[in-house]
Amino acid sequence: MYAVVVTDYGDTEVLRYQQVEQPKPGLNQVLIKVEATSVNFADIKARYGKKGKESLPFIPGLDVTGTIVEVGEDVKDFKVNQRVIAFPQGGSYAEYVIANTDLTFLIPEKLDFVTAGACPIVSFTAHKLLCDVGRIMLGETVLVHAAAGGIGTTAIQLAKILGAGKVIGTVSKEEKVSAARQAGADYVINTSKRNFVQDILEITEGEGVDLTLDSIGGRVTENSLLCLARYGRIVHFGNASGETANIQTKDLHASCRSILGFSLGTTRKYRPYLLRDTAEKVLGYIESGKLKITIGNQFPLKEAKIAQELMESRNSIGKILLIPPSSSLNQTKE
The missing domain is CATH 3.90.180.10 (Medium-chain alcohol dehydrogenases, catalytic domain)
Incomplete structure (x- = not known):
């Protein structure tokens, strides 16, 4: 072969x-x-x-x-x-x-x-990030970094399917804005031109977002904490920037915010049984036309x-x- x-x-x-x-x-x-x-x-x-x-x-x-x-x-x-x-x-x-x-x-x-x-990779990962790790709740505001990519466009759609009130996407280039919008993002921020922290605080009237999906790491993770609401969650599932984020614990406990990690590779290796229910749900969404x-x-x-x-x-x-x-x-x- x-x-x-x-x-x-x-x-x-x-x-x-x-x-x-x-x-x-x-x-x-x-x-x-x-x-x-x-x-x-x-x-x-x-x-x-x-x-x-x-x-x-x-x-x-x-x-x-x-x-x-x-x-x-x-x-x-x-x-x-x-x-x-x-x-x-x-x-x-x-x-x-x-x-x-x-x-x-x-x-x-x-x-x-x-x-x-x-x-497989994009839909299984996005569903795990939003549901099992991020614990999305009805009406919450979700921030998706790298929103024009495979996981990004899938996560935007799934967030809406799962009841998100608003979905905000960030992209690194102007030509990627339309892909995030077509996926259903209510707001798309081009980080090469705009400060996403300032824009998000304006969009949310100072409250911040409830759930952030972060595959970039480094300064993006640090800045995401600056626009995370009380009881908000950052789910970190990649480190595309190659940078290390510096997080201070004092920024977590009083605000009840949390930073969580997820790896589909680790889950496949150690707990593959957790993917059976995920597969059933996402393939159902795709077959019905709800998720594209x-x-x-x-x-x-x-x-x-x-x-x-x-x-x-x-x-x-x-x-x-x-x-x-x-x-x-x-x-x-x-």
């Missing part, structure tokens, strides 16, 4: 499109023929050796959608020809992957492979370098998908 392999740590030149041995499913695993896989910042961090420090060479990637073509021993809940999304073992930039059954989820009948391929996944670009698998460079440039809007050569989504044969 064809796959993209990271041969060394570094820029996109270390990505090699080559033939590798097709994996075999083991105990409680399924073999999936991949229709699409998504590109995520975690893939780029892994390529640089900044996340997980996987042994070289390795196949990057976190999630797939496709069809089960073989089941391993003791598999009872899945069968051949079922359409699924999954978080596979051993990477996802490939024509075939294996996944544990506890990280494999059936695709609803009405959901197409393109939408399914774009949804923003898809920005699709590339053939062999163009993974271009796809990662686009994401790394921070010029991408929505999800980026990679399509293997054997996928039914290809219009022409390679």
Whole structure:
């Protein structure tokens, strides 16, 4: 089978499109023929050796959608020809992957492979951030940083579905404003031109926001605390800035504010059972049309370098998908 392999740590030149041995499913695993896989910042961090420090060479990637073509021993809940999304073992930039059954989820009948391929990381993460960690309540004001990205546009929609009163998004470039607005943000702040703390305090009449989703870290986290309401929560789930935030405990206890952390990767590794209910809810929202996944670009698998460079440039809007050569989504044969 064809796959993209990271041969060394570094820029996109270390990505090699080559033939590798097709994996075999083991105990409680399924073999999936991949229709699409998504590109995520975690893939780029892994390529640089900044996340997980996987042994070289390795196949990057976190999630797939496709069809089960073989089941391993003791598999009872899945069968051949079922359409699924999954978080596979051993990477996802490939024509075939294996996944544990506890990280494999059936695709609803009405959901197409393109939408399914774009949804796992962004929809599962956004739902966990808002519901289980952030504990969103009806009528609350939600701030979403990096609002034009895959998780950002998904979180904006989910916040509205879950009853948020106002949703405020921040973006780093003017051309990203429209994506956040289209997702449903009531206000969008371009942080390259505006001070988001001042704008938010004005929008909320000095009260601040109740829930902030922060994947940036550093000064953004520090400044987010300045416009967080009493009893407000900041959920920190990434560190795109590479900076460290300095938080003083005196800014938390008297105001009853809190800073919480979440990692979908940690949850997949240590408590995968927590994702079963999440999958049921978000896939239901998507199937019904309430939640729409923003898809920005699709590339053939062999163009993974271009796809990662686009994401790394921070010029991408929505999800980026990679399509293997054997996928039914290809219009022409390679």
